[in-house]
Amino acid sequence: MAPLGVSLLGTTAAHAAFSPDGMDFYVDSATMGPIKSRVFRAADGNTNRVVYALDGERARDDDNGWEINTDVAHALTAANINVVMPVGGQSSWYADWKSPSTFLGVPAGTAAVQSGSGVTQALSGGPGKSYTYKWETFLSQELPNALRDRLGFSSTRNGIFGLSMSGGSALMLAAFHPSQFAYAGSLSGALDLSLPGMRDAIRVAMVDAGGYNVDALAGPKDLTWQHLDPFQFAPKLKANGTRMFISAGSGLPASTDAITTSTIQAMGIEAVALVGTKAFQSRWSALGGGNVVYDFPAVGVHNWRNWESELGRMLPDLSANIG
Template identity: 30%
Template sequence: MHTSHISNKTIKVLLATLTAFALAFVATPAAQADNRGWLRPGCSWAPQGNFIQACEVWSPANNRNMLVYIQASTNGGDGGLYLLDGAQVGARDSNWASHSTTPATYVNDNITLVMPAGGAGQFYSDWAAPATSSLSSGPQRPMWETFLAYELPGYLQQHFGVNPHRNAIAGVSMGAIPALTLAAHHPDQFRQVHAISGFIDPAMATHVGMIAGFSVAMLLHSGAFIWDWWSWNPLEASARALHADPVANAGKLRDGGVDVHVWSGNSHPGAGESYPGNLGADAISIHGETLITLSTNSFTDKARHQGLRVNRHFGAGLHTWQPWGRYMGDHKGDILWAIG
């Protein structure tokens, strides 16, 4: 009788244990969805879907809220992937969130995507003065590097669990240079950088060409003159030019141990991809990417000469979002290796 009683008790314990294990496994998907499925302070659901939140993050340096689109990790992973836009982006938009396949590609991965909105023609830099040209929309002095490197990480750590020292960064077109700049000057924050379709050796001949190219991009897309960014003071302007020059920063990338990846296209559509559809855009997407390939090759050669290990990637693609989204899918393994 006593033996039977012990056996029944043992059976009950075993059943309880099995039930607990079963509940744990059933709860796991819910726990994963929960990390993406609740809104953080200052955030609302973004219309792009894919669990993206549109978050207003206060920036003392910019004296305003900065809009950042954020896709939380699936299960509380502490790695962050910053994504910087090209020059043609709306003040309240991120083309990474709106036009790229990247959020869908990473939606079930255990890293957080960080997509700042706006910044057209501002190169994600700290400016010397407000953008006050006759074409500008207001006397706002952009302070992007301070925001991205010193202010945003605290918000991300507190509300999304992102480790300030476990991040990668990628930038397309205009965003390629600041991606390399941020990684070079903040290697403790960014372990890996991807510069995609960017004119990343802007001073191939001299810095005169760099100044001219940046001036055109800034005037067209931010309505400001380059001296608003680099200063009228020749010494300060020179220092700012070097601060943003990827070749000049190659040693910092090397010494900081940053894993560097660069890509450009061959100026032809990849499989299933297409031309933009109008003569002007087609010309830019073709010839722009051809010049970018020359610049990327020049950067790669000069940086390697300084001892920086550069992962040079090249393939089919125009200067459009189609190959950039494909690149982010093809190199998901590299990114998850660095921060996943």
């Protein structure tokens, strides 16, 4: 099984980084310190239509991958939607972890040299290593409260979407915080963490993407692990009446995808995402669930070009079901 998230953000970028239309919005997290988000205001100036755009496994600390690699912020604001792009959270799964990420009790920051090697990064410092990641708390309490108090943004009937690592995170936040999130979108997400080999694949991906230990996130039998698994918490989404958009590509490259090592990796990762997404679809059907739009394009690999296209397909439904 291809590790989910390996080379995730090394695939084809659609646009240049940083848009001057966005504003830096800092909010203090009680556990993680100051966290930056990028906020893009709706074209018509409303404050009741809000969507959160979550980043992937290799989330950077300068800007959100959606801004770095796509132009979706402008598509959303043109549709009169306010966009909130949290920055950071590498390998976090946007979850509340049980402890800081360490290996064998060795404190983070003891590596003499930092490099691109996940093994080296496992002993290096970084976000979530000297402190415990508390991203679910930040996204469901601290950030929306600050957006409400300082910008007047509504903290009810918001939308949220993510890709790969954060596809399931978007569904998790909607499942457990239904008054905040009425809409959730998963693009190439990991939607069945119970699949054979899935935890091992996530372990490898987290080591590769910053040197993180999945056991610090949650043990395999912890309730927290089930809390992160859309296959397990699907009944909550049904009970909440959450509107969803769920997609995964076939793993076949588009004609615009050059056949490189990154593309070949992206093909394998997308195939894994498709299996999990189809498993979730079967689970949803067995529950008698509706209120969901599926999209399974005939071509599409694990890259930003695919996710930007899927966002375009999701946008009309998102716009009709928030605020």
